[in-house]
Amino acid sequence: MGQWRCKICPRSYCQDDGSGYSNLIAHLRPRYPDFEERIRLASVSETGSLLNWVSQRVHTRLGWISWVVEEGLPLTFCEKPATRRNKKLAPISHVTMRDNILRVTEAVEDKVAQEIPDNFGIIFDGWSNDSEHYLAVFATYEVDRLVKTPLLSMAPIVNEPDDNLKAESHRSALESVLVVFGKELVHCLFLV
Incomplete structure (x- = not known):
């Protein structure tokens, strides 16, 4: 059961989870006929939280x-x-x-x-834990003069018995990551 307090008046209401909000809306309609418009116009800075939405x-x-x-x-x-x-x-x-x-x-x-734009860079970061070898793949690019570097993948490089830590395995891992984001290796301008 949730406890709800009106942010306009001091009244509080109890509401069972999953039972809808009809009694809460019923409180607002007669007292504040413009409440829907007020909610639409309220910004996060005015409400102090995204939780209202x-x-x-x-x-x-x-x-x-x-x-x-x-x-x-x-x-x-x-x-x-x-x-x-x-x-x-x-x-x-x-x-x-x-x-x-x-x-x-x-x-x-x-x-x-x-x-991710049509042309971007890739940053690799690898590390090992005992015999597990991991590869983190980041894209890097500019949006509105700000550098963005989202993590695209963080996974072991060696998944199959015939896999190894050679360049071919890294290339294959990178290609499979880029497919998820609708990109190909030809879109990559540089690798760090």
């Missing part, structure tokens, strides 16, 4: 994703009884969490793909 469900799911990703936890963490007892987020399944993470990933990839 995000549903409780989306806010909850972002909370779960942040918790699991930032702490490096397994997706099933959200379903453990001890986790559910000791949290303030609404319950979520690991299937929903996985779906949400994949959707966020796709949305970010789409946004980056739209932003």
Whole structure:
């Protein structure tokens, strides 16, 4: 159950999660007939937060994703009884969490793909942990005179038994990353 407080008057309301917002809207309509227009015109600087424009469900799911990703936890963490007892987020399944993470990933990839110009640079950063060799791939380019350097991939280079750490493996890894963003190696002007 969510607790909602009107930002115009001192009145508070309780609202069951998932039950809609009809009683909250019913409070606004007779008292503030122009509330919809006021909401549309309010900027983030006036409200102090983007949360006014995000549903409780989306806010909850972002909370779960942040918790699991930032702490490096397994997706099933959200379903453990001890986790559910000791949290303030609404319950979520690991299937929903996985779906949400994949959707966020796709949305970010789409946004980056739209932003990367026809010509760009690539920055490699590699490191090893025991016998695992990882490669981070960054694109670098300018947008409105600002340098952008989004992370495109961070993955092991050697995935198959016949893979190695030679230039061909790096090239193959880079080509497979660029395909995700609708680019080809010919678009790359330089490699650092």
